[in-house]
Amino acid sequence: MNVHFLNGPNLNLLGQREPEIYGKATLADIEKLVREHATRCGASIEFKQSNSEGDLVSWIQQAKGVADVIVINAAAYTHTSVALRDAISATGVPAIEIHLSNIHAREEFRHHSFIAAVCRGQICGFGVNSYILALDAAVSVKGGNKVV
Numbered sequence: 141m142n143v144h145f146l147n148g149p150n151l152n153l154l155g156q157r158e159p160e161i162y163g164k165a166t167l168a169d170i171e172k173l174v175r176e177h178a179t180r181c182g183a184s185i186e187f188k189q190s191n192s193e194g195d196l197v198s199w200i201q202q203a204k205g206v207a208d209v210i211v212i213n214a215a216a217y218t219h220t221s222v223a224l225r226d227a228i229s230a231t232g233v234p235a236i237e238i239h240l241s242n243i244h245a246r247e248e249f250r251h252h253s254f255i256a257a258v259c260r261g262q263i264c265g266f267g268v269n270s271y272i273l274a275l276d277a278a279v280s281v282k283g284g285n286k287v288v
């Protein structure tokens with residue numbers, strides 16, 4: 141299975157950006173951990189970051205027919221972007237929303253996600269582990285979310 145991890149604005153600054161909220165790991169550290177877990181899961185991944193909303197929209201569109209699942213940390217665009225929501229719903233590729241921090245325990249403007257309703261689910265608040273949990277969730281989504 142193939143999973144596309146898409147990362148939004150300012151996540152390129154992880155490691156130096158508000159480490160008390162986002163932790164000390166860089167995005168490259170996170171990618172390495174996700175790649176190691178993907179090997180254990182037998183999954184292949186793409187891992188990308190952009191500060192531009194348009195890039196993220198294009199990557200969501202391009203995932204159609206290529207990715208089984210999109211995992212997206214849309215960062216600040218989570219709280220502003222109808223375009224990302226429309227791209228997810230237009231392409232129909234199952235998407236999982238993730239965040240390092242617990243957006244519901246932070247400022248009120250972070251409580252609303254424009255993409256949540258078009259994603260299969262949301263994982264937030266587990267730091268780097270949100271990415272690992274999302275890969276497990278992606279495997280489950282691909283398998284039809286069977287309850288055993």
Ligand code: DQA
Nearest residue numbers: 214215216239240241243250
């Ligand atoms: C974030 C949470 C967002 O509210 C914020 O704008 C980010 C990072 C997270 O991973 O916790 O940039 O998506």
